[in-house]
Amino acid sequence: MTRLVYSSRHRDLQPETVDDILEKSRINNLRDGITGALIVSDRSFMQLLEGERDAVAKCLLRLLGDPRHDDIRILCAGDAEHRLFAEWSMHLIQTSGIKREILSRYEIDGSFAPEKMTQAAIEDLCKVLSKDDWEEIAA
Template structure:
């Protein structure tokens, strides 16, 4: 099975904790069923998500997200094959965005739309490193 990855950002519409909980619950259930793993960084002003798994499943998931009215202004940052999973242990790792991603002012000024793939991948590389560093040993 070849693995496929997409990384996108979008702006939340109607964001609150209940909406986020519903998104995470739906994502974890569907991702476990479809063989998708990944991570979600989110705040009230941005969703930044890494999805990985079988190409068809990842593409279908992205299509559902594009139709979901809780996401607006979706920007696709990275798409293509990957040799291994980066977030294989998580149906959907959730991390509230910390200060090392764009500030709210930068998001409002369009930083996600201008970001290059390396910058976006670096956010998740750092998240993965922090998660592994804090995992029980």
């Protein structure tokens, strides 16, 4: 199994765009045996993809040519023993929905900038988000 995490930039992201991405991802990823999470902040995407190496590589090739984002950077990639998001063909996580005390641990100069994070921090954040106590519950 391969796990790959990349970041990219979006500009003027509309809610419909996120809906379209998720709808297509969920169909394709179910077909291709890919699971993962898409973390959306006000300026960037960070996506974790996990599955067979060929399937993840083909998905990445499609993603690289997608005009809805740019400045794609591979943050970590390699073998993994188990899936972090086994139940999710693509789990949408908005950074605004992550508990402040958790998100702040990973921010750099007060903002979420995955492309500046160390690989260890990326891996740690992915593990935290794969558990279920990170969500900001509105009082």
